[in-house]
Amino acid sequence: MVHDRGVESQPLRVVIAEDSALIREGLARLVADSGGVVVAKVGDGPSFVAAVVEHRPDVSVVDVRMPPSQRDEGLRAAIEARSRVPGTPVLVLSQYVEREYAAELLADRGGGVGYLLKDRVADVREFMDALRRVARGGTALDPEVVAQLMVPRRATDRLQALTPREREVLAAMAEGRTNLGIAELLGITEGATEKHISNIFGKLELPESPNDHRRVLAVLAYLGS
Numbered sequence: 001m002v003h004d005r006g007v008e009s010q011p012l013r014v015v016i017a018e019d020s021a022l023i024r025e026g027l028a029r030l031v032a033d034s035g036g037v038v039v040a041k042v043g044d045g046p047s048f049v050a051a052v053v054e055h056r057p058d059v060s061v062v063d064v065r066m067p068p069s070q071r072d073e074g075l076r077a078a079i080e081a082r083s084r085v086p087g088t089p090v091l092v093l094s095q096y097v098e099r100e101y102a103a104e105l106l107a108d109r110g111g112g113v114g115y116l117l118k119d120r121v122a123d124v125r126e127f128m129d130a131l132r133r134v135a136r137g138g139t140a141l142d143p144e145v146v147a148q149l150m151v152p153r154r155a156t157d158r159l160q161a162l163t164p165r166e167r168e169v170l171a172a173m174a175e176g177r178t179n180l181g182i183a184e185l186l187g188i189t190e191g192a193t194e195k196h197i198s199n200i201f202g203k204l205e206l207p208e209s210p211n212d213h214r215r216v217l218a219v220l221a222y223l224g225s
Contacts, residue, residue, distance in 0.1 A: 012036035015060040017048035045077030052081040059135035064094035075101040111216035114140035140176045161203045169196040
């Protein structure tokens with residue numbers, strides 16, 4: 001990860017990339033009202049990449065569709081920004097799931113990635129929780145994004161070894177749920193959840209390491225399969 005300072009104890013430094021001035025200013029106000037600092041507001045992909053390189057923010061918020069074609073410029077800019085500043089945390093906002101580029105964004109296994117549908121921004125607390133989680137190097141994926149990325153494309157022996165319940169647990173992990181949240185969602189105990197997660201780590205061959213976020217790596221390995 002490129003960010004090792006405490007994003008909890010210091011104001012969150014944020015870059016916002018959104019071509020709609022109204023939405024851009026609304027996001028900036030939301031971040032500011034929640035104690036963050038917006039270090040740059042831009043309206044196109046190249047400006048976003050330049051802002052990330054210049055400011056090295058704790059996290060960036062990027063709209064998928066930006067000028068000139070209003071298709072996937074924002075998502076491609078996010079991928080470029082992470083190649084220019086490896087590990088830079090990015091939270092993508094979209095009306096739709098751009099499956100190909102979303103998978104590419106997750107493919108570097110670096111963590112610090114979020115992909116939310118814009119309706120999620122209506123819940124301020126949930127949005128800011130997601131932003132902080134991504135800034136810490138975690139993931140924040142909308143359930144619809146998870147559902148689409150989980151469509152099987154190429155099975156591997158390790159992933160085939162997961163039980164249906166373990167896949168459910170991993171899907172909930174991808175949404176950014178805590179162990180307690182997973183337990184409540186699936187109607188199981190927190191202890192059972194911890195056991196499933198331990199089994200997942202073992203089957204995906206993710207040994208304990210002081211440098212790797214095994215939870216993030218497990219999610220990215222699964223979604224990138």
